[in-house]
Amino acid sequence: MLYWQVLINGVLLGGLYACAAIGFSVIWGVMNLINLAHGSMIILGAYITYVINSATGLDPFLTIPISGAALFLLGFMVQKYLINHVIEGSVFMTLILTFGLDLLLVNMTLLLFTADFRSITPSYAGLGWEIGTIRVPYTRLGVFFFALALTLILSLLMNRTKLGNAIKATSFDKDAAGLVGVNVFQVYAITFGLGAAMAGMAGSLISVLHSFSPVLGGTFTMKAFVIVVLGGLGSVPGAIVGGLILGITENFASVLLEAGYKDAISFILLVAILVLRPRGILGKQFFAEV
Amino acid sequence: MKKIATVLVCVAVGVFLVWCPYLVSFYWLRILTNIFMFAILAQAINIIAGYVGYPAFGNVVFFGLGAYSTGILMVKFQTTFFTSVLVGMAICVLFTLLFGVPVLRLKGHYFAIATLGLNEATRAIVDNLSGLTGGGMGLSLPLRAGDIGANARYFYFVFYGTMLLSILVTYLLSRSRFGYACRSIRSDEEAAEGMGINTTKYKTLAWMISAVLTGIAGSGYAYWMSYIEPGVVFDMTIAIKSFVMFLLGGPATVLGPIVGAFFVEAVSTLTWSHLLNYHTGTLGAIIILVVIFMPQGFISFIRQGFSFSTFVKKGKKKFSGREKRIEMA
Numbered sequence A: 001m002l003y004w005q006v007l008i009n010g011v012l013l014g015g016l017y018a019c020a021a022i023g024f025s026v027i028w029g030v031m032n033l034i035n036l037a038h039g040s041m042i043i044l045g046a047y048i049t050y051v052i053n054s055a056t057g058l059d060p061f062l063t064i065p066i067s068g069a070a071l072f073l074l075g076f077m078v079q080k081y082l083i084n085h086v087i088e089g090s091v092f093m094t095l096i097l098t099f100g101l102d103l104l105l106v107n108m109t110l111l112l113f114t115a116d117f118r119s120i121t122p123s124y125a126g127l128g129w130e131i132g133t134i135r136v137p138y139t140r141l142g143v144f145f146f147a148l149a150l151t152l153i154l155s156l157l158m159n160r161t162k163l164g165n166a167i168k169a170t171s172f173d174k175d176a177a178g179l180v181g182v183n184v185f186q187v188y189a190i191t192f193g194l195g196a197a198m199a200g201m202a203g204s205l206i207s208v209l210h211s212f213s214p215v216l217g218g219t220f221t222m223k224a225f226v227i228v229v230l231g232g233l234g235s236v237p238g239a240i241v242g243g244l245i246l247g248i249t250e251n252f253a254s255v256l257l258e259a260g261y262k263d264a265i266s267f268i269l270l271v272a273i274l275v276l277r278p279r280g281i282l283g284k285q286f287f288a289e290v
Numbered sequence B: 001m002k003k004i005a006t007v008l009v010c011v012a013v014g015v016f017l018v019w020c021p022y023l024v025s026f027y028w029l030r031i032l033t034n035i036f037m038f039a040i041l042a043q044a045i046n047i048i049a050g051y052v053g054y055p056a057f058g059n060v061v062f063f064g065l066g067a068y069s070t071g072i073l074m075v076k077f078q079t080t081f082f083t084s085v086l087v088g089m090a091i092c093v094l095f096t097l098l099f100g101v102p103v104l105r106l107k108g109h110y111f112a113i114a115t116l117g118l119n120e121a122t123r124a125i126v127d128n129l130s131g132l133t134g135g136g137m138g139l140s141l142p143l144r145a146g147d148i149g150a151n152a153r154y155f156y157f158v159f160y161g162t163m164l165l166s167i168l169v170t171y172l173l174s175r176s177r178f179g180y181a182c183r184s185i186r187s188d189e190e191a192a193e194g195m196g197i198n199t200t201k202y203k204t205l206a207w208m209i210s211a212v213l214t215g216i217a218g219s220g221y222a223y224w225m226s227y228i229e230p231g232v233v234f235d236m237t238i239a240i241k242s243f244v245m246f247l248l249g250g251p252a253t254v255l256g257p258i259v260g261a262f263f264v265e266a267v268s269t270l271t272w273s274h275l276l277n278y279h280t281g282t283l284g285a286i287i288i289l290v291v292i293f294m295p296q297g298f299i300s301f302i303r304q305g306f307s308f309s310t311f312v313k314k315g316k317k318k319f320s321g322r323e324k325r326i327e328m329a
Helices: A002-031 A038-056 A060-086 A091-113 A138-160 A162-172 A174-179 A184-209 A214-231 A236-256 A261-276 B002-022 B026-051 B060-076 B081-103 B108-128 B148-175 B177-187 B189-194 B199-225 B236-249 B256-274 B276-293 B298-303 B309-316
Strands: A128-131 A134-137
Touching: A002 A038, A002 A134, A002 A138, A002 A162, A002 A184, A002 A214, A002 A236, A038 A060, A038 A091, A038 A184, A038 A214, A060 A091, A060 A138, A060 A184, A060 B276, A091 A214, A091 B236, A091 B276, A128 A138, A134 A138, A138 A162, A138 A184, A138 A236, A162 A174, A162 A184, A174 A184, A214 A236, A214 A261, A214 B108, A214 B236, A236 A261, A261 B081, A261 B108, B002 B026, B002 B148, B026 B060, B026 B148, B026 B177, B026 B199, B026 B236, B026 B256, B060 B081, B060 B108, B060 B199, B060 B236, B081 B108, B081 B199, B108 B236, B148 B177, B148 B199, B177 B189, B177 B199, B189 B199, B236 B256, B236 B276, B236 B298, B256 B276, B256 B298
Parallel strands: none
Antiparallel strands: A128 A134
């Protein structure tokens, strides 16, 4: 029975992980850009929810569109006015550009909110479903469904709309996309905005379950790395698979082994997957040259 | 002419730095020592990432391995510092032999993440082997005998010497057959393989050199600080910071990473002492500005006579040609 509980916890956490990593994955897959500020953007989303919730008492789940819109704007501006200038240059210059951005965001959130851990406790936080001895809290269930819904919406956007086609075309061949009339730089800005928006909305979801602090951004960036590599770059199903694997592995590792080995297991898994199947489990080759 | 001037400036700076510990306060001595340490780390990254084109993002793992070799040997086995450095170097070599072949098959971002994964896994394991490593409680090393001034100068020269060694190694590398092999791997690995270069051998060797230099810096750090814990010596921030120094200075140049280290640490120290609360933010803003205005790094900025023309040209350039998507600097 314990193992069922662990499995369910793992799956629920995995859904959240998928949503938290998908933005990172899309930005990387489309622009070959590793956004080291991804974790800080997640944290920023969490703080937006926190501020709105503590000021107006609005339900954390209802703040998702607000944090999404705010982060979209931020991401759009960052790509348009900063990263687009150097995206043509060396891959690793863009990497340290986002590192600089990360330092800036962390410092800003620290000044605004201090390093104290914050958390949001909705009125229904203690309630949950009970089936036999298995317990599923409503908050976790809600976070799981919202995470999947958001990921699905992004997937529909990428696969069913004109914008999605433009983004995909740009990621396959930016020169050809430019020739057929896609404004490549505009698409880049929108893509980064979308990635940031997904990060912000995932942050709102995380704020319901966990306590957070500005300095936790790095952890989330690291997890996004693992998930994207596990599942495969730039693909929505890949992120879901990667998220689920990481969530389930982490939960089982903390039950079966000493809790401290949880991280070791997920990173050993990462290195093993990289060596055995570098494209990731569901990966197709986008920018990634393996 | 230009070459002679460069050599003269380097020698003058080098001699001045030998004289320095007798001129400046302990505060500045400590900052300089720290700069030397980061210069070694940046130079080590330059060897594997700059010359061979493999972005070893998680190179800080060797820093941690060196630090813990020194820590464990000096605390549990009462060896001398020197012995522990040698053992630390040997462990770094073993690590690259063990993981070099599988991990160096990966390229670009994938290699970067694999090394990052190796670092995180090693950190977690060190964290859990608390019998040997002290775990999260950390490990306190014996203090070096002697007064504060003598100790400060001792560590200053340990790191200064290692930095000079790293510069020498890079210089020799850049002029040797080995260096040419490395650069040919960076430009086109398949072609290099086709020309009969044993790419696996050279890649592993280069990573090994980089690992050993990083390991020495780690050992020195452990003895210098006399306290280490996994979260500090396996910290990804160290890796990212030295990567930033390497890139800002100028990849695949002998002195670039050193210049980068001096710049980043100097700015970091100045903002830290004047704008404590805005320290990281200011550093972030400066990094962003440098990347936007000098995307090729300092060395080429200096070589081009301090002009921002590269930036202006870059801004005007439209998409042209089918450049290789993943390419290092």
